[in-house]
């Protein structure tokens with residue numbers, strides 16, 4: 001089954017966690033623009049230098065930089081067995097540009113899934129979020145029973161710089177102002193599917209699969 005999805009939601013809504021589960025289930029490629037930017041910063045590339053100040057403070061990277069990256073990635077992405085975009089698009093111009101790029105490649109989206117989570121829960125999830133610097137796996141401190149080390153490769157876990165309190169406030173505001181209007185945009189295009197993103201990753205995944213069923217038939 002080929003699936004071409006956008007995972008939509010506020011920071012902490014669980015997009016990365018659900019993308020990893022969907023990837024395992026459908027064998028589709030997972031593309032997180034945030035991960036691509038973090039990798040560029042780690043490698044100290046020109047792209048990394050361009051995006052660092054925006055990311056650390058919780059602002060969006062300018063559309064032009066995002067689209068240059070995505071358009072380059074898309075050439076290989078569309079050859080894969082489906083894709084899952086996580087954290088992209090984040091603005092209306094990005095969505096319009098994305099649609100155009102896909103149609104140039106004779107592709108279109110299967111659906112846009114919005115993970116709906118209350119603000120209090122978002123903040124709790126983000127403040128407890130830890131990431132493995134080696135394998136990029138995500139954890140929450142409450143689910144770690146042997147201290148803050150990666151259960152897979154024993155690397156000490158880290159907190160993302162933009163998960164600090166001030167940057168989180170900016171990211172949530174940025175989401176409300178610049179990204180939320182995309183919901184209406186995709187609703188009008190009849191691509192929007194909404195699910196409750198609270199509860200365990202497995203519970204959310206079950207909801208996700210059931211809402212996707214009709215569009216996959």
Ligand code: AMP
Nearest residue numbers: 033034054055059060061066087088090
């Ligand atoms: P994420 O890992 O998706 O939470 O993204 C982390 C940060 O990367 C965001 O707060 C933005 O600064 C930047 N970023 C990631 N994706 C995009 C995008 N599609 N448009 C603009 N900025 C982005």
